[in-house]
Amino acid sequence: MIDDSLLSQMKEIGMSEYEAKVYVILSALRVASAREIHEQTKIPRGRIYETLTTLAQKGFIVSSGKAPQRYSPVDVTRTFERLKRESVNSLEGLHERLKALETESPVPLMQGYKLLTDWTRDNQIRMILHRAKTEIIFLCNDEEFLKKYGSDISRAAKRVPLYLIVGRKELAESATVKCYLGGKDIGSSFFHTVAGESNGLSMKLLLLADRVESLSILEENGKRTGIFIYPDMYAGYLSRKIVQEIVPVERLQKRS
Known part of the structure; x- marks a missing residue:
């Protein structure tokens, strides 16, 4: 069961309800497919891929890049240190950094x-x-x-x-x-x-x-x-x- 207080804290940093649920579940499971995330969160199947895409664009998760795709969270410490730095930047600067993350190749090495x-x-x-x-x-x-x-x-x-x-x-x-x-x-x-x-x-x-x-x-x-x-x-x-x-x-x- 997902901790409601943890979801509330995630939403306080700008995540939507679905983004918070997906990110918390992935942080616990470490790696999962879109279908598995749907089964754990009960988020409508049509919204899962949209939510995963948004989280990937924001730099919270990465995908395997192979079919079927598996998703995993970026290191938590590294992620939140980045958020601290980016919080002082303008929206334009944040957008450029996230776009750069979007073009990075998925990690192909053994994880x-x-x-x-x-x-x-x-x-x-x-x-x-x-x-x-x-x-x-x-x-x-x-x-x-x-x-x-x-x-x-x-x-x-x-x-x-x-x-x-x-x-x-x-x-x-x-x-x-x-x-x-x-x-x-x-x-x-x-x-x-x-x-x-x-x-x-x-x-x-x-x-x-x-x-x-x-x-x-x-x-x-x-x-x-x-x-x-x-x-x-x-x-x-x-x-x-x-x-x-x-x-x-x-x-x-x-x-x-």
Whole structure:
């Protein structure tokens, strides 16, 4: 839910109601498509692109420039420092600066975002499962996450090839889709810490979609952090290696 007091503060610096809602949601999600923003804000679909265009022109957000376009906020500190400087300039000077921003090329390099709250992580995971078009790889060894996203995983598996990879065979018994086990490389890299290599950091979940984006949830000393990367230049290679190594759980059961 969007904080009404935060929206009021955004409107005080000149944003419209829709601009404030879109900017606040993007600041939380870090990256999203126009459709996802529409679903989160309930802003009429016809007004979403108009609002995104206005925010981009004002220098608050940037787009990926690729279809489907994804949008993300410019660094908050940098954005508001700029606003402070520009507040003393004339409207003409402000207009020229914003027009200059409009002509800049979208950032093509790999972008990483921290997802620090449960709400942000949950929404981004569900959006990835919903928007994936060609393939989903979901590595998880935590029953809590498998239950939380079980229905989302099931729906996604009906649309695209989905590989649900678990670290323990017994987790597959409660799963709603076909499960896989990985070999030694997957086990040591994602599920089990190699002796002498423990640094207190463990991976709870790794989600790879369409071989172009990734989301991981890491835990250190009881504190969880999500890392979302788009476009992830390593996602394609990692996805191919994982698919080559995994084995269906039922195939292992037949051998026993």
